[in-house]
Amino acid sequence: MSVGQRRERKKRRILVHTVAAAVAVAATAGTVAAAPPGLVGTARAQAAAPAAELQRDFAEAAREFDVPQSVLMAVSYRQTRWESHDGLPSTTGAYNVMGLTQVDPEDLEDGHDDHDGHGHEGEDGDHRLAHMNRSGDPAVEKHFDAREALRSVREKPVDTSDPRLHTLDEAARLIGASPDAVREDPAQSVRAGAALLAAYQRRATGKLPDDPGAWFPAVARYSQAPDRKGARLFADRVFESIRSGEQRVTSDGQRLVLPADPSVQPARSAKAPLAAAATGTAATSAATPAPECPTGLNCDFRPAAYKQNSGPDDWGNYNVASRPSGGHDIRYIAIHDTEGSYDGSLAVFQNSSTYASAHYMVRASDGLVTQMVENKNEAWHAGNKTLNMHSIGIEHEGYAIKEGSWYTEPQYESSAALVKYLAGRYGIPLDREHIIGHDEIPGVLDSKVRAQHWDPGPFWDWNHYMSLLGAPTGAGGAGGPVKAGQLVRFVPPFTSANQPKLTNNGAPVPAQPANFGYLYTSPSTTSATIGDPYLGTQTWSEGWNWGNKLVAGGTFVVAEAREDWTAIWYGGQKAWFHNPGGQYTVPASAGTALRAKPGVSVKVYGRSYPADAAYAGTGVPVQDQNSASLTKYTLPAGQLYTLAGDAVPGTYYYGGLIDGSGAGSRTLVQGGTLFYPIRYNHRFAWVSADEVEQVPGTAPDPATDRHNTLARDGSGVLWQYQGTGDAASPYLTRYRIGSGWDAYDAITSMTALRADGTGDAVARDASGGLWYYQGSGIPSAPFKARLYVGRGWQIYDAITGAGDLTGDGRADLVARDTAGYLWLYEGTGNPAAPFAARTSVGRGWQIYDSLTAPGDVTGDGRADLVARDTSGGLWLYQGTGGAAAPYSARSSIGTSWQIYDALIGPGDLNRDGRPDLVARDAHGQMWLYQGRGSATAPFATRAAAGTGWQGYDLFV
Ligand SMILES: [Ca+2]
Ligand SMILES: [Ca+2]
Ligand SMILES: [Ca+2]
Secondary structure, three states: OOHHHHHHHHHHHHHHHHHHHHHHHHHOOOOOOOOOOOOEOEOOEOOOOOEOHHHHHHHHHHHHHOOOHHHHHHHHHHHHOOOOHHHOEEOOOEEOOOOEEOOOHHHOOOOOOOOOOOOOOOOOOOHHHHHOOOOOOHHHHOOOOHHHHHHHOOOOOOOOOOHHHOHHHHHHHHHOOOHHHHHHOHHHHHHHHHHHHHHHHHHHHOOOOOOHHHHHHHHHHHOOOOOHHHHHHHHHHHHHHHHHOEEEEOOOOOEEEEOOOOOOOOOOOOOOOOOOOOOOOOOOOOOOOOOOOOOOOOEEEOOOOOEEEEEOOEEEOEEOOOOOOOOOOOOEEEEEEOOEOHHHHHHHHOOHHHOOOOOEEEOOOOOOEEEOOOOOOEEOOOOOHHHHHOEEEEEEOEOOOOOOOEOOHHHHHHHHHHHHHHHHHHOOOOOOOOEEEHHHOOOOOHHHOOOOOOOOOOOOOHHHHHHHOOOOOOOOOOOOOOOOOOEEEEOOOOOOOOOOOOEEOOEEOOOOOOOEEEOEOOOOOOOOEOOOOOOOOOOOOEOOOHHHEEEOOOEEEEEEEEOOEEEEEEOOEEEEEEOHHHOOEEEOOOOEEEEEOOOOOOEOEOOOOOOHHHHOOOOOOOOOOOOOOOOOOEOOOOOOEEEOOOOEEEEEEEOOOOOOOOOOOOEEEEEEEEEEEEEOOOOEEEEEHHHEEEEEOOOOOOHHHOEOEEEEEOOOOEEEEOEOOOOOOOEOOOEEEEOOHHHEEEEEEOOOOEOOOOOOEEEEEOOOOEEEEOEOOOOOOOEOOOEEEEOOHHHEEEEEEEEOOOOOOOOEEEEEEOOOOEEEEOEOOOOOOOEOOOEEEEOOHHHEEEEEEEEOOOOOOOOEEEEEEOOOOEEEEOEOOOOOOOEOOOEEEEOOHHHEEEEEEEEOOOOOOOOEEEEEEOOOOEEEEOEOOOOOOOEOOOEEOOOOOOOEEEEO
C-alpha cells in the first residue's frame, strides 16, 4: 500500500468519526462510551472527545467472541494504549490496536544505508558500525578497527519463522479475515485479538468464563513472553488496568473509557501457558551479578564483554569503575534505541572488538530488561566520554522494518519502571534535563559533532514516557502568553495535531504523531528552517537533520513572542516555532538563564574535561585537547540559555590497564574549573562558569488577571478563548475544553472566568434542570464536576449571572420568565445549594432580546446590567446594591446594536480594572468595547477583536 493510499484511508476514518460525533452525544448518555455531560470538560475528565467508534468495536468483539470487554480493552491498552498507528508497524512488527505481530523476511531492514538514528548519509556506511565505538574517548577510540569489528560480529538473523512474530496471521485465520484487514482496520484488529484471547483461554482452561479474573492465563499467554516472569508481568499490568480503570483520548481524537472494577481478582494461581519453552536465565552463572532492577520487573543479566584485544591497555567494552564514589557521580539517564534486534544488539555488546556497551537493554515484545554492565562501571554508549562517565545508558530494542517507528507499550512501561528505580537510587532528577535522549548528547570535538547519533528519534513519545515516570511534561495544557526572557518547556502534543513532515533519504515518511517541532528563521512556516553549522546545508525535512528540530521536554529562554509564534535562543540563533495560544509550551516552574559576561567570547564545549594542569601527580597521562571547545558554536552577547543542571568540575576517568594495575589506572582526574551544563540547541553543551553570568528567568504571565470567553460550537464542543490582557489582540488561539455541552440550552458565568481556571458557571439542561459548575483552578479543564441545583428552570427564557447585586460579596443570578418578569436569585455562597428563594425585580422585561452582565460598568463598585431592546437600543441598568430593588432606572447607552448577534460580558479584557463588552457581528467578527467606568458613556468606541467567531451558538 502506498503512502498516498494510507493517507486516504486515514482521512476516511477521521471523516467517519466526525459524522458519528454529531449524533453520539445525545444517544450515549449513561453508557460506558461517553462520560455524562457533567464530567465532560471538567477537571475529572478533561480533554473529552467524541464517543468512540473503537469503544463500540471492543463491545461488539467482546460479545462476538465471549471475551470480557474489560479484558479485551485492558490487553489493548497495555499493548498500544488503544492506538492504531494508522496501520503502521511497531519497531518490531506489531500492528494496530491489539499489537498483533507479523514479521516476514522481506520486512527486515537490509542494513545497507545508515538512516536509522545513527549518523547519516555518507558516514558510517555500514549501519552495524553505528552500534560500535561508543566510548567517546579518543584515547579508547584509537584502538577501534572497523574492519576487524565488522568481521568478528555476525549479526544474528531474526528468525522470522518464530510464531511469536506471526500472531497476526494466526488471529486473522481465526476470524477468517485477511491479514491486510487485521493490520489496517481497528475493528478487525479488535476482533482478531479477541478471537486469539479466546483461543488461548480455551486451550488453557477449556472454557470461556464470564469472570474477567479467570482470564489471567489467556492474558499471560497473549504477552508472547517466553518466560513465566515476563508473562506474569504483562498479565499483572493488564489486571491493574482492569481494577483501576483507564481512560484517554487517542491521538486521532477518540475518547475511550475502561471503567474501574476493583472487584476483579486475577487468577494468578492458574498456570500461565507460555509462548515458548521457558529458557530461564541461561546466561546467569555464579559469576554473573544479579540485575540491578526494581522488584516486580522482569530482568536478567547478560554481561557485556570485558576482554583484552591488542594489549593490556586495549579492551572492550567498558571501564571498570566504582561509581558513584569519588566524583564519578551518575547524573543522567540516556535513552537509546538499538536499530537492531535484541539478539543482534546483545551480540554486539558481547564482542570486545566493538568498543560498545550499555547498562541495560529493554526488549520490545514483552519489556524484558537485560542488564549488561553494572551501574558502578562506565559503559560505552553515548559517544561522549563526559556523558558515559556520568550516566546510565538504556537501549530500547527497535529495528526499522516497513515504514513504522512506534515503540511498544510494554517497552515504555518497563523502561519507565527501571528509570524510576535508578533515579531514586542515584538521586537523578526526573526531568528532561537529566532523562535525555541520545540525540541530545553533543559530539565531543569539532570532528565528532556531525556524526553524533539522533536516536531514539522523532517517534519516541516523551510526553507519555515522562508521565509514566510520574513527571509529566505539561503537554496538553491550555497555554497562555509567553514573554521574552521567560524560561519555557517545549511540550508539543504527541497527537495528530503535531505530525511534522519527515523524509528518510528523500523518501516521505508516513505522517505520524512526533515529538518535535521545526524551528524557523522567522515566524512563518514558509520561511527557511534554521541550520546547524556542523551539518551545513541539508534537506530540512530529513529525520537525521537534528539542527532544525526542537524536541519535546527541553527548556529554553524566550527571545520574542508574537501571537501563535515563539522565538527562543537556540544554537546562537533566534529560532521560531509554532506555538498556538502558547499551548505548546509551559512555563518552567523555576529556572535560571545564563548569558555571556560583558565582553567575553564564551566557548561552548561538547564535554567537560579537566585542564592539563589537573593531571599533574595523578599518574594519568594528560589527554589531548583538554580545553578544546566546539569552535563553530558560541553564546552571542544578549542571548540567554537555560542552566540545565548543577555546576560540575571537569572530570576524566582513566581506565589504564585492563586489570587495573599500573600508574594512574582506574583514576579520576578532577579539575578546578567549574562547568555549567546548558540547553544549547538540539543537544546539551557545557560552558565555563567563569565566562557566563546567571540571570533569573522573567516571571510568567499571571493568569489571575486575564479573563476568558467560552464559546460552544454547533457540535457541542466548548472552546476556551483566553484573554491576553492586551486590547490590541484580546484573545489567544482557542483551546478545546470538551464535548457534550449541547446538553444545555443556557450557560452563564456566575463569576469572572479567569485564565487560571477559576470562575463559576451555571447551566440549564433541556428538561429545565439547573446545574452548578465550580471553577477548578485548572486552566485546561476549568470546571469541577457539576452539582445539581434543581428543576423547573424551563420557565425562564433568559438566565444571566448578574454579579453581586446585593452587596454581600456573593454572586447572584437574574432570570426572566416568559411573561416578562425578572427574578433575582440571591447567591448563598454554597455551591451545593447556591441560591435563595427568588424575589421579583419587576415586570416588562420582555422588550429585551439580550441581557448581559459585564460587571461594574460605572465604577461605583456595584454590578450593572446591559439590556438590548428589539429595535437595537442598548440600555444600562445600574446596580443599587440592594436586594429589594437591585437596579435603578435605565439610561440609554446607544442605538443600532442590532447589528450584533451576540453580546458578551467577558470581564476585563485589557487589565485596566474596568469590565469590557464584546459583540459578534453577522460576519463572525468580534468587536471590543472597552469599559470607561462612566455611567454616561460607559464604553469607548469599538475596536476589532478578531475574526472567525462564526459557528458558535453560545458564549459564556
Ligand atoms: Ca449577592
Ligand atoms: Ca455599577
Ligand atoms: Ca477593561
